[in-house]
Amino acid sequence: MHVAVLAGPAVEWLNVRGDGTYVDCTVGAAGHAERIAEQLAGFSSSQGRLIALDRDPAAVAVAEKRLSRFSFATVQQANYGELDTVLARLGIARVDGVLIDAGISSMQLDEDARGFSFQRDGPLDMRMDTTQTTTASTLLASVDERELVRVLKEYGDVRPARRIAKAILERLARGALATTGDLAEAVREALPFVHGVPSETRSVFQAIRIAVNEELRWLERGLKSAVELLAPMARLVIISFHSGEDRIVKNVLRRASRKQTEFHLDGRTRRIWPPRLRLLTPKPILPDAEEVRQNPRAHSAKLRAAERLADDGGQA
Helix, strand or coil: CCCCCCHHHHHHHHCCCCCCEEEECCCCCCHHHHHHHHHHHCCCCCCCEEEEEECCHHHHHHHHHHCCCCCCEEEEECCHHHHHHHHHHCCCCCEEEEEEECCCCHHHHCCHHHCCCCCCCCECCCCCCCCCCCCHHHHHHHCCHHHHHHHHHHHHCCCCHHHHHHHHHHHHHCCCCCEHHHHHHHHHHHCCCCCCCCCHHHHHHHHHHHHHHCHHHHHHHHHHHHHHHEEEEEEEEEEECCHHHHHHHHHHHHHHCCCEEEECCCCCEEEEECCCEEECCCCCECCCHHHHHHCHHHHHCEEEEEEECCCCCCCC
């Protein structure tokens, strides 16, 4: 069963208003979105609107059903990296809140045929958007050892990356890398001195999944779009699950909260951009022990929030 991570704090930080327009960029099974919708519906004169996006067609189908009782909710299959395009198509220029829950959903992990989990034997797929062509299988068939080492280190913080990359590609060369079980076995073969399932297995699957879906690139693009689309005093709330995601979130929020200066090639000032955001969470919000006990997926979650300043960099 899918349980939304940090659902209470996420919606609280959004500061939902009855006349606001809110975007859940990663609707999944609609755990966060339903809470937002219920708050909007609770206002006596609500004129609010909820836009729910997901790149996964299966998630869109689940969210449409769960949110069908809210007439003001719109669910669309879309990559949140294209948030600006999606909202322009809907005729929305500014929004009052954006929520991004980065990473994978329990729904995807629990389905064998999606190939996300090393605990379930399935095809080497790992696509969040099942209409895209690149799968884990085709990605691994197209990379050399150097590139695979980079993927494992950058996206999974895998330390014995070279040993594991070599074992994966050796299995591929002998035609023994067709399933998630084969990939997990490659990690075991690379680390024969480890008893049981090596802890690196989870990180290897994470790294390959991120590469297949280009998650970090889309996260950065989506965050930058969200900053520009926020109305004054609107909120941006992001939940991340690993160091690569959190690093991008911190960097985008930090840059947007500082004055930016562009220069001509001759060194003369071209334009000074005022700060766009006020950081609301100097340190990330973490799940409490009870949430982690009930939902182990939450253990690595970090929530960060920021508020849009007026266009001149001041308070609205």
